Amino acid sequence: MLLKIEKETMSRYNAKATEAKWQKIWTDAKIFKTDSTSTKPKYYVLEMFPYPSGRIHMGHVRNYTLGDVVARFRRANGYEVLHPMGWDAFGMPAENAAMERKVHPADWTYDNIANMRDQLKQVGLAIDWDREFATCDADYYGKEQQIFIDFYNAGLIYRKESWVNWDPVDNTVLANEQVIDGRGWRSGAVVERRKLSQWFLKITDFAEELLEGLGTLDRWPDKVRLMQENWIGRSEGLKFTFEISETGESLPVYTTRPDTLFGASFCAIAADHPLAAKLAEDNADLKAFIEDCRKTGTTEEAIEKAEKKGFDTGLTVKHPCDPDWKLPIYVANFVLMDYGTGAIFACPAGDQRDLDFARKYDLPVLPVVLPEGEDPASYTIGDEAYTGPGKMFNSRFLDGMETMAAKAEMIDRAEKEGWGERTINYRLRDWGVSRQRYWGTPIPFVHCDDCGVVPVPAEELPVKLPEDVSFDRPGNPLEHHPTWKHTKCPTCGGKAVRETDTMDTFVDSSWYFLRFVTPESDQPFDGDVVDQWLPVNQYIGGVEHAILHLLYARFFTRALNHVGRTQVKEPFEGLFTQGMVNHVTYKDAEGQWVFPEMVRSREDGSFFRSDNGLDVTEGRIEKMSKSKKNVVDPDDIIDQYGADTARWFVLSDSPPERDLLWTEAGIEGAWRFTQRVFRMVDAPSAAVAAVGAAVPESLSDSALALRKATHKTIVDITADIEALHFNKAVARLYEYANAIGAKVEGDGAAEVMREALETLVMLVSPMMPHLAEELWQKLGHKTLVAETPWPKAIVALTVDNTVKMAVQVNGKVRDTIEVAKDMPKDEVEKIALASEKVDRSLDGLTVRKVIVVPGRIVNIVAN
C-alpha cells in the first residue's frame, strides 16, 4: 500500500511546482531578453496589448499563448525574437472606478497592472519584461505628445467646429464608430448632438495610400483587408453644380451614377446642409423637420431607417444638360452631410432609396437603364429600382450606350462643357481625437488670447496630468481643476489656458509597437533601430480591431514616416485574428445564470447547483462573459492543471482563427496528455539518458518505422507552426506520441527511442515549455530547451519508396495496393487489374479505360 502511493506520487507530474521552478530559472537567466543590436535575423512577434481591467481572461490566455508559440518557435530556429508586453492603460473604466469607488484612476490602473502581470507570468510566456510600459506612464504619453506636435507642425492636425456625438452620461464625445444604435458604446446612453471645437488628425490625406497599402499586406486575412477597403470607401464619380433657379445660387452635388442623370427626378440635401439651415431661418416647419432628422441620428435601427422622409423647400434647380428642366429641392433624412457634398440628385429608377422617396412624394420615375432582354417600349419600374448594368435609353445622347460607357461619356461632357469634373471621393473621415476626459494623454497645447493655439515646447513635455483631481461632479476633471489649466503662453509669456481635452486612447495604441523596440529612448523611438525591426512580423489579436485600431496604427506609421521619424510604412507584415473563447451557459430553476464551477451533474445527466441544490439547465454556447457567468478563471485552471495544460488546450481542437469551445472534458483531455508525455519520457529517462546519441546504420523494422515517424513529424510540425496551424500540430503530436508508444525492439531500438523522446520534448516545447524543460533535464541535458535549436529532419527518412494507392472501379474504391513509388504506369495498371477484389467488381463488365495517377489512384472505367 505504502509502496503504491509512493509510486503514484512519483509518476505524477507536479505541474505547479515544476512551472514555478522553470519560470524562475528563465527569469534569472534573462534568456528572453532581446538584444536589439543582434546580428541574427530578427523576428518581431506581438500580441495586441491588454487593457488592464484587473484580471486576465481565457481570451488573453489564448491570444498570448498563440504569440508565445510563435516566439519560442522562432527563437529555436535561430531568430533574435522581440516579444514584448505592455498595457493599454488609459480609458474610461479607470474613471468609472474613480467615480464609483473613490479610487484614483492611476492607483486603480497600476494595481490592475500588477495583478495581471503576475497572472500573465504564470502562463510562462517568453517575453522580454524589461521593455514593459503602460501608456499612462508620463514617459510614454510625453513621447506621444511629442509626436502629436510633430504631426501638428506637418499640417496633419487641425481643429474644427463640428457636430459631435455627445454622451450625456459619460460627458464625452464619441466617434461615429463608437455610437451603437444611437447609444454610447460604453455607457449605453442615448446620444445627443452638439457642436464643439475638436482636434482632428488628417487621416484622409492618407486615404489613397492606406487603400493601396492593403494590396501589399498578403499575410493579412482577406476579411480584414476587405473591411478596411470598405471603410475607406473609395468611389469615382462626377462632381457638378446645380444652379438654383429661383436665386441663381449654386448647389454642388456628387454622384457615382452620372449615367442616370436623365432619369433625375428631384434633388435632395442633408438636414445639416447650410442651405437647409438658411431656409429654416424663416420656415418653422422646415426647422422642426431638421430637428426631427437630428433626433434620429446617423445610425438608427431598421424600422426608423426604412422610413424615408423629406421636406419640399419649394426651390428648384436647373438640370445641367437642359436649363428648361427643373428639379425640386427636398431636404431629406437619408442624405448625409459627411459624405460627398451633402447634396444629391436622385434617379429613382436606379436607386432604391430614391425610389422609395419618389413613391412617397409622388415624384416621376423614369427608367434610363434597360436590363438585357427587356423591351424599351414596355419596361417600367415597380417597387424595385434597377441598379444593374444595361443599355441606356430615354437619355438623349447617351442612348444605346452601356452603363460604364455612359458614365464616362457624361463625365467627359461635363468637363468639356465646364459644369462638372471627374472626382474621387472617400467615405473615410478625419479622425477626431478630442476627449473631454481626465484619464488620457493631455493634448499638448495652450490657448492664448493673443497668440491663439500654441504648441507646448518640446522641453516642457510631458504635459503631465495633475494627480489631485476630483470625480465628484460630472464632466472633465481637468476643466474643473483649480490651477492645472492656468499657465503661460510659450510664445508671448502672457496668461494662457491649457487645452483640457485628452486624446482618444486609440492614439496610444497607434504607436506602442514602435516604442517597444527602443523603450528607453528619449525620443518616441530610435528610428534607425525601429527600421531594422519593423514591420512586426506577426501581429496577433482580436478581429474586433479589424478596422479602427489597425487602420489608425497604419495611418500613424505612415504619418511618422511622413514627418521623418521612420522609413517604415506598414507596421504589421503578418496579421492573425484569433477567434473567441466560448462556453456553454447555465441557468438555474430561478432563471439565474450560474458559474460552470458551481454546476454538478447527477447520474441521470441532469444538473444542479452545488450551493443550493436548484436544478440547472444547459443553455446556448456563447462567448465567455461575466454577465452570463459562463467564464472560467485562468487562475483556477492554472492552479488545478498548470499553465502547460491550459496552453495545450487552447491550442488544440479548434483552428486558432475560429472560436474555441472551452469544455471540462477538453481541459481534462489536455491534462491527461500532459501526464502521458511526462510518464512516457520520465519512466525510461534514466535508461535513455545513458544511451548514446548516435543512431546506428542498421535498424530493425520497428526501430526504422519509429525513426521515420520522428523525422516526418519534425517536417510536419515545423510546417504547421509556421502556418499557425496549431491545432494540426497538436493532432500530429498526439499521433506521434501514439507511435512512440508502439513496441520498438531489435537493432537500434534504444538509440531511436532516445531520438524520438528528445524530439517529442523539443516539438512540444513551444506549446508546453515548462514540461519540456523538466523532461529535457530528465533526459540528461544540462542546457535549457528554450536555448536548444529546433530539430532538423533528415530528409531521406521522410520519403517512402513505396506508396499505397487506392484502386477504383468506376470511381468506387475496391482495393488498395502498395507499389514502388516510381513504378511505371503500365505496371501499376497490371497489379491493379490483378486484384481479386477488383476482378470481382469487374464481373460481367468490359474494361474501357484505366486511369493511373502515380502515387495517388487507379481508376478502372468499365461497363
Place this chain on the structure above:
RNA sequence: GCCCCUGUGGCGGAACUGGUAGACGCGCCGGAUUCAAAAUCCGGUUCUUUCGGGAGUGUCGGUUCGAGUCCGACCGGGGGCACCA
C-alpha cells in the same frame, strides 16, 4: 436591405494544387488491471446491411474517369455595414 465568410460522425475538427472522406482529440461501448474505485493500458466507434454490399460532406442540379474540394440555384448558421448617392 447590401457585402463577406461558413455548412463534413453524438461533439471539436482533419483531408496538400479535384484522387482511399472522417486523421487527431472529446464522448460513448467493450476488455485488461483493481477487493472495489480513480488513474492507466488495449480494442471498437459515419449510417445501414440479407455481411456480398449499399448510402453518405446542408439541398437540388452541372462539369469530370473521379467532387467535401470546381460551377449554378436554393436553404441554414455566423460576421460586417455606411440609407454612402
